[in-house]
Amino acid sequence: MTNEYLVRIDVERPATVPDAEWDAVMAREAERARGYRRAGVIVRIWRIPGTRSNVGIWSAASASELHDKLSALPAHPYMKIDVQPLAQHYVEL
């Protein structure tokens, strides 16, 4: 059984990054995110309204694997990430 995690990601663009570079990173980020969603690494993801932030349910064999997946995101250097491991609730049994 895989583990699930509640992951909140806040994207913070530094003022020093030029538009063209930022757009390129965001394009690669979108492609990677769609790939993760298709592969089930991201189970579900939502936008926090009015922000650049998102919250999602991620699936991984371990916290170490999750760390690798998050670290591989193209926009990772510009992210603040908060991870909450999730356990089974009796309603889901």
Add this chain to the structure above:
Amino acid sequence: MTNEYLVRIDVERPATVPDAEWDAVMAREAERARGYRRAGVIVRIWRIPGTRSNVGIWSAASASELHDKLSALPAHPYMKIDVQPLAQHYVEL
């Protein structure tokens, strides 16, 4: 389209509530929670490991309807509840 909400619930048992009363409330709470899960009011729910807390994805037509659903929980008087409305993320389009 219904709205989705990230809901975190922390259950805090007051020292003044006798065991029998607490057990009765918890039994009614479990029944209601299973009903909400079956009905899709609770889309998914997880335990925060090591705590009496849970985090879940809830579905409701509006924040007011969600409020009514949460307020109707038998253990509601013993809950601290945090609600985050969720918007569509481009990966989910």
